[in-house]
Structure formats: C-alpha cells, structure tokens
Amino acid sequence: QLERMLTHEIDQYSIEKRYIRKDGSLVWINLTVALVWTPQGKPDYFVSAIEDIDAKKQAQEEMLSTKRKLQAALASMTDAIYISDLDGRFIEFNDAFATFHKFSNKDECAVTLAEYPKILEVCSAEGDPLPVDEWAVSRALRGETATNAEFRLRRKDTGEAWIGSFSFAPIRTAEGVVVGSVVAGRDITEQKRAEAALRENEARLRMALEAAKAGTWEWDLATHQNIWSDEVFRLYGLLPGCCEPSFDNWLKTIHPDDREMVAAAATTAERTLGDLNIEWRVNDPSGTERWLMSRGKPDFDRSGSPVRYLGIVLDITERKRVEAELEHHRNHLEQLVA
Numbered sequence: 172q173l174e175r176m177l178t179h180e181i182d183q184y185s186i187e188k189r190y191i192r193k194d195g196s197l198v199w200i201n202l203t204v205a206l207v208w209t210p211q212g213k214p215d216y217f218v219s220a221i222e223d224i225d226a227k228k229q230a231q232e233e234m235l236s237t238k239r240k241l242q243a244a245l246a247s248m249t250d251a252i253y254i255s256d257l258d259g260r261f262i263e264f265n266d267a268f269a270t271f272h273k274f275s276n277k278d279e280c281a282v283t284l285a286e287y288p289k290i291l292e293v294c295s296a297e298g299d300p301l302p303v304d305e306w307a308v309s310r311a312l313r314g315e316t317a318t319n320a321e322f323r324l325r326r327k328d329t330g331e332a333w334i335g336s337f338s339f340a341p342i343r344t345a346e347g348v349v350v351g352s353v354v355a356g357r358d359i360t361e362q363k364r365a366e367a368a369l370r371e372n373e374a375r376l377r378m379a380l381e382a383a384k385a386g387t388w389e390w391d392l393a394t395h396q397n398i399w400s401d402e403v404f405r406l407y408g409l410l411p412g413c414c415e416p417s418f419d420n421w422l423k424t425i426h427p428d429d430r431e432m433v434a435a436a437a438t439t440a441e442r443t444l445g446d447l448n449i450e451w452r453v454n455d456p457s458g459t460e461r462w463l464m465s466r467g468k469p470d471f472d473r474s475g476s477p478v479r480y481l482g483i484v485l486d487i488t489e490r491k492r493v494e495a496e497l498e499h500h501r502n503h504l505e506q507l508v509a
Contacts (some may be wrong), residue, residue: 177214187224199228215436230385251356254342255308257349259284271356272418281476284308289327296321311339312351321359331384333360372409383395384486388416390467392441397421426452444469444477450487462491 183205189197192263201222221354245252245263251271253264261268261282269277272291281287284303295300303309307320316476318338325332336359342351353460380387390396397416404411414420418437422430429451440447447467454463467482 173204176204178228182206187228188301198223199225251354253308253354253356255284255312255352255354257312257351259308259312262351268356272324272356273329273331273333292325292327294323294325296323300472307337307339307354308352311341312349313353314341314349316340333358334363338368369384386484388465388467388482388484390418390482392469392477392479398423403484406453406486410456424454426454428452440467440469440480447480448483461486462488462489 174443176183183203185201185203187199187201188202192450193200203220203222205218207215209385242263245265248265249267251265251268253261253268255261261280262285264277266277268452269275269280272280274280281290284306285410287306288303293303293467295301301322307317308320310317316339320337322335322337324335336357337354339352339354341349342353344350379403380395382401384402384406385404386400388400388403389398395418399407399416401411403416404413407421409424422434425433433449433451436449436454437447439445446469447465450462453461453463454486463484464484464487465484467480470479470481472478
C-alpha cells in the first residue's frame with residue numbers, strides 16, 4: 172500500500188486488525204495512513220489515525236449471527252417464507268418458496284414483487300383475478316395483517332394451478348413505520364380437494380339416511396355425552412332439540428316392558444366393547460305400536476383406546492308387522508296339518 176501511495180495510485184489506505192491489549196483482551200482497530208507531500212511534490216511524512224471499531228465489529232458479528240440463524244430457521248420450514256423490503260424486493264426467502272411458486276430451485280426465483288405479474292395469475296378464493304396491489308406482499312406493506320387468507324394461483328407459462336393459504340404482516344420500526352413485509356404461504360390444494368370429497372360423501376350419506384328414514388347417534392364413552400340427529404329425535408317421538416340427548420332421556424322413549432332389556436344390552440356393549448344390536452318398542456302416548464332397531468360399533472383412537480360408539484336407528488315397524496303375519500300364518504298351517 173505504501174508503494175501505491177508513493178506512485179500516486181492512492182492517497183491513503185485503511186486496514187482493520189485485531190490487537191491485543193496489555194490486559195490480554197482483544198480489540199478491533201481501524202488504522203488509516205495518509206502520505207503528506209512537499210510543495211515540490213516529494214513525499215514528506217506519513218500521518219496515521221487509529222479508530223476503535225470494536226463495538227461496530229461486535230454489532231456486525233451479531234448481525235451475521237442473527238442472519239445465519241434466520242436462514243437456518245427458514246431452511247427448516249416447509250411453508251414458503253419470504254421477507255421483503257419496502258420496495259417489494261425479497262431480501263430473504265427459503266427453498267420452500269421456490270417449490271411453492273413452481274420454480275426448480277431458489278436461483279430461478281424472481282426476487283422482486285414487480286416481476287411476478289408476468290409469472291403468476293393470482294385470484295381470490297372465489298376465482299376473481301386480483302391486481303398486484305391486492306396480493307399478500309402489497310397488503311402487508313400497506314400495514315395489513317391476515318391469517319390463512321386464501322388465494323388461487325396459476326403459473327402463466329406452464330398453466331400449473333394451486334390454492335395457497337397465506338399469513339402475512341408488515342415489518343415495522345420501533346416508531347411503527349412500515350419498512351417491509353413477512354409472508355408465509357402453504358399449498359392447500361390437496362386439503363381443499365379432500366374437504367370437497369368429504370362434503371360430497373356426507374351429502375350422499377345424508378341422502379341415503381333420509382331415503383331409509385334412518386337417524387345417526389354418537390355416544391362419548393368418557394363424558395357419556397350423546398349426539399342425536401334430527402331424525403333420531405323424530406324416531407323417538409320427540410321434537411328435534413326438545414331435550415338434551417342422553418341415556419336417561421333415551422330410556423324414557425322406550426316402552427316400559429323393554430327398558431330393562433335395552434339398558435342391559437347397552438351396559439354389556441360398553442363393558443365388552445362389542446357391537447350394539449338392539450330392537451325395542453317405542454313408548455308412544457297414542458298407543459300405536461312402533462318398533463325401532465339400533466346398530467352401533469365402538470370407535471377407537473390411534474392408540475387403540477375406545478373413545479365412542481357410532482350408530483344408526485331405523486324404524487322396523489313394518490318388518491315386525493310382516494314377521495308377525497308370517498308367524499300367524501305358520502301357526503295356522505301347523506294347526507291345519509295337525
């Protein structure tokens with residue numbers, strides 16, 4: 172460096188070094204050296220300045236350490252995480268960001284929000300196209316916060332489409348000024364498909380139960396709480412919601428001559444965790460004989476512990492009538508033959 176100053180290549184130079192104090196501690200020093208020339212243009216003497224930059228160096232190390240920790244945390248996350256500055260430039264994002272946006276790797280990713288309208292089409296949950304100022308980053312930079320906001324996305328080059336769940340918030344200074352944004356995105360396409368399939372299956376089940384005039388019930392083995400569908404109430408001769416579904420209220424709807432048998436069958440099923448298969452007469456105030464049948468099975472958690480019974484209730488009055496008629500004809504034939 173001295174030779175470069177002597178040849179007028181540079182006027183001065185600075186160097187940062189760690190020095191050892193007399194007490195053995197280390198300190199960072201910035202040494203600046205300048206060459207003073209005579210009026211005749213000859214080198215005269217050197218001037219040096221020493222600056223203690225230990226605090227600045229420690230702050231830089233802490234910043235680098237924080238950044239490494241942040242990058243390690245981002246790398247471990249399966250959700251797409253990206254942090255932008257106030258201009259919409261992505262200053263940090265993880266590998267999941269690339270996967271979420273259908274890039275092959277992080278190096279292919281566009282790094283500014285302004286580039287993405289050429290890459291992506293973003294729509295609301297209902298499918299309406301959204302301008303870029305309604306996207307997650309833009310809203311966060313305006314100071315908005317959201318959790319699990321749903322957007323539909325499509326790559327314009329490949330046509331790949333998916334549904335994203337976004338949580339976002341602004342980054343603010345201590346004074347509350349917005350200086351950036353942080354966004355987390357998760358692909359929930361398969362989840363939405365599963366939910367749609369479940370709704371379709373539930374609709375089919377409801378239609379089947381309505382056609383069969385069947386009701387469904389649940390019995391929690393820990394709390395003994397009961398859940399009855401509206402059709403169960405009606406089959407028991409009750410108005411839906413007129414009372415709390417419970418074992419005792421169920422017994423009240425059963426013909427007095429059948430209550431002991433039904434209670435014993437339910438107790439045995441609970442004790443042995445066997446299937447529930449009961450038929451009984453309804454306690455109908457009008458005196459009309461109605462027969463119901465209930466079928467139930469125990470449901471277990473992942474550890475194999477029983478948690479509840481699930482079952483259905485059917486009106487079998489017509490079946491019982493036919494069985495009685497058949498029995499009557501059988502007896503009549505036996506008398507004739509005898």
